[in-house]
Amino acid sequence: MDDVLEELFAVIEARKETLPEGSYTASLFTHEKGENAVLEKLGEETTELVLAAKDDDREEIAHEGADIVYHLLVLLAMKDMELSDLEAELEARR
């Protein structure tokens, strides 16, 4: 899990840096979409996750959960934060 998150975060940071054409991730870092689009997605996906949980739909829970994690990592990159900021917070709670 750690590796997947680290790799995904590295890809997101690279998209932020190079803004390649045709990349959804890159579009989130431009005026085309921006922070509001990320926050909107997080809101929508959280509602979808709640509905999936109510339906006991495990496949959908995993799908929506992954969408949320991805957009959360985009938000961290947008705020010039690191994955370690999230990890430090989780570690501190153990």
Ligand SMILES: N=c1c2ncn([C@@H]3O[C@H](COP(=O)(O)OP(=O)(O)OP(=O)(O)O)[C@@H](O)[C@H]3O)c2ncn1[C@@H]1O[C@H](COP(=O)(O)O)[C@@H](O)[C@H]1O
């Ligand atoms: N993990 C993701 C990921 N999760 C979700 N999404 C995109 O997030 C968008 C919104 O997800 P939704 O589930 O709401 O999908 P939807 O309802 O079809 O979306 P809309 O039509 O409303 O945009 C979709 O366009 C998805 O493609 C992602 N896009 C990219 N990644 C990762 O980012 C990497 C870089 O991808 P690029 O964005 O192509 O650079 C990829 O290799 C993946 O690892």
